[in-house]
Amino acid sequence: MEMSTKHPKIIVENLKYKYLATDFLALDGISFSVEQGEFIGIIGKNDSGKSTLCQAIAGLVPNFYKGAYGGRILIDELEVKNVDLDELCKKVGIVFQNPFNQVTGSKLTVYEEIAFGLENLGIERQEMIHRIDEAMELLDIMKYKDREPFDLSGGQMQRMAIAGIIAMQPEVIVLDEPTSQLDPQGREEVYQAVQKLSKKGITIFMVEHNVEKIASYSDRVLLLDGGKLIDFDTPQRIFSREDLDTYGVEPPAFTKICRELNLKNAETGCYPVTLEEAYDLLSKEKRGM
Amino acid sequence: MKSISLYEEKGSLLNKMAPESKILYIVVALLLPVIMGSKWVSVGFIVFSACLLLISKVLRKTVPILSISGFVLLTVVIIQGIFRAGNVTPVLTVGPVSFYEEGLYFALGIVINVLNILLSFCVLILTAKPSDIVENFVRKGFSSRFGYVFISVFQIIPQMTETMSTITDAQRSRGMETEGNLLVRIKAFIPLISPVVMSSLINTKERALALEVRGFNAKNKKTFLNDEKKCGADRYVQLGMLILLAAGIVWRIAGWK
């Protein structure tokens, strides 16, 4: 059968989840589907279920946390809940907030650190070296290959963590606030890395507080609140919602300015979300005048 | 970051040898004196270990290890020399106290035993990288998950020590007293240690997640990026050790008749 975009890559159906020792649903009836290669931003206030959704896509919910689970997530017709984490990690990779805690702590060099997952999966040595080199080149960390993992800066460490995941060649990568604990320079390094992954055709989910970045990278944005899916649409539509602040989300700066100026895209009825878009719109208006 | 391991790469033969050979050496060095029932065997191993460490250029690194036990050994010599039951033959009198031959002789036995343990261990720990020791065990079928537990300690402890100095400085700058009478110092202990304990426990959750998504629990056979640590001499050394051990046992049994 031919692979076509008509089959969604990921299907989430009525997903519900409750952590152990809690009495509320962290995810409450979430359904959506995503195509191969899409970049999906995830936004919402704290405890809206963003992290839990990330962990559900990566199978950690429920296979690490246990608890109570309902509904299902399908990735290429594979039901996430029924797959062991050490199998699923070949398909879905996840990167967490704190780069420090993602260092395995058992390897003496950056190069060996990236090999960790491949050794566990039993990848043959020649192939292993090939994959590590490729991942390090992509994330631009080859120059640190003989450094001790804990000696890196936050941004370098986070890129090392991403390289460790990329080397396992997953088709989907989930990034749960990958820059929130980094300094501005480290953030920029990670944003650039994420863009490269997206260009390679990897399906990406990213939780991120920087709405400017979400707006410019995302094909579509998931807006969550109280474990429920409020909206799933293009960044333009999501950030043009008048009720956005009730969900604890601020639109990007350009959207705010355009809203003040009442500058809408006539075709879609949405405010622009990036500088380029606002500029295009303004120059069109000028020409129209 | 400073590792807590005392291992050093000097390109020596011992550096190149498999850790198992050195572990076997420890076993023989500790068992043979017991089997043969002679302190002279221990003395022989002490001299041999010292020679091995010397030619591997790490003899000087034994000093911190010896000094930890050195103080205790000193108290053993003093206390046993003076107080041991059965002390009858004074050999040295300093003011009101006398050291007795029997007690000193007993203490000498302890010193020889401890030195043999320390130096034979040094042959391993000063010349083998901890991760090589564990990795070779994993290759031979030891659980890689437990192997991880061992190796990671070597990196986690230096990190925690770093955190500790940060915290001590922070608490001091807030005016916490860390000097003074015993009660003051005991009171200082809790606020010093509890933040690190809390954060390191909370970190374990995230680290566990990060490991699981990198195939930590995979059931297939593992592969290794690095080559196995071993050299041509290993087979002969291991064989030699086993022969030595067997010879000791035979000698002992023959001696009984």
Added chain:
Amino acid sequence: MSKNGKSLWSLKFNTATLVLIPAAIGINYLGKLFAGALKLPLWLDAIGTCLAAVLAGPIVGALCGAANNIIYGLTMDPISTVYALTNIAIGLVVGVLSYKGFMKNIKLSLVTAIIVGFVAVVVSTPLNMIFWGGTTGNIWGDAVYAWALAQNIPVFIASFLDEVIVDLPDKIAVILIVFGISKSLPKSLVALYQSGDTIESLDD
């Protein structure tokens, strides 16, 4: 602590539990370091082992104790390897007592502390006899040992007293600290080490 899910002697370890072991060893080391820095007359080097035993049960406690001393042995003090036996015993006893509810409040914790202290003494004393002729290297303990020998008290009793002086106050302090810390840990963290394998269904 809680009794849901996992049985006391389960030999199946989830990853969170395994990662707890190196952290516990680190905590042991830190306790020892701080005690040294503050010049306290205690070791305080079993806080991590006891904490792991309280959180994840006697087997994990014992594993922590064993791994702890093997690693000390491989780094700074080869003789400490044999005292792994003492720390294994400590981990086991704290794990079992905690499971039976002996870490619920401060009074019961004190009982635990005294039991643990004596267990440590009973295991350590023969080791002291074999490797050191009965002394501990602690000034106060060894002074008692010397005094006892001078009174013609048998060596093993002298050695026992030596170890009691050293170990009992230490274990009381350790257990009380562990009690304090374990009470203030977030519930979600505690649940991680004690969770069983079952996933409840929310499907209708």
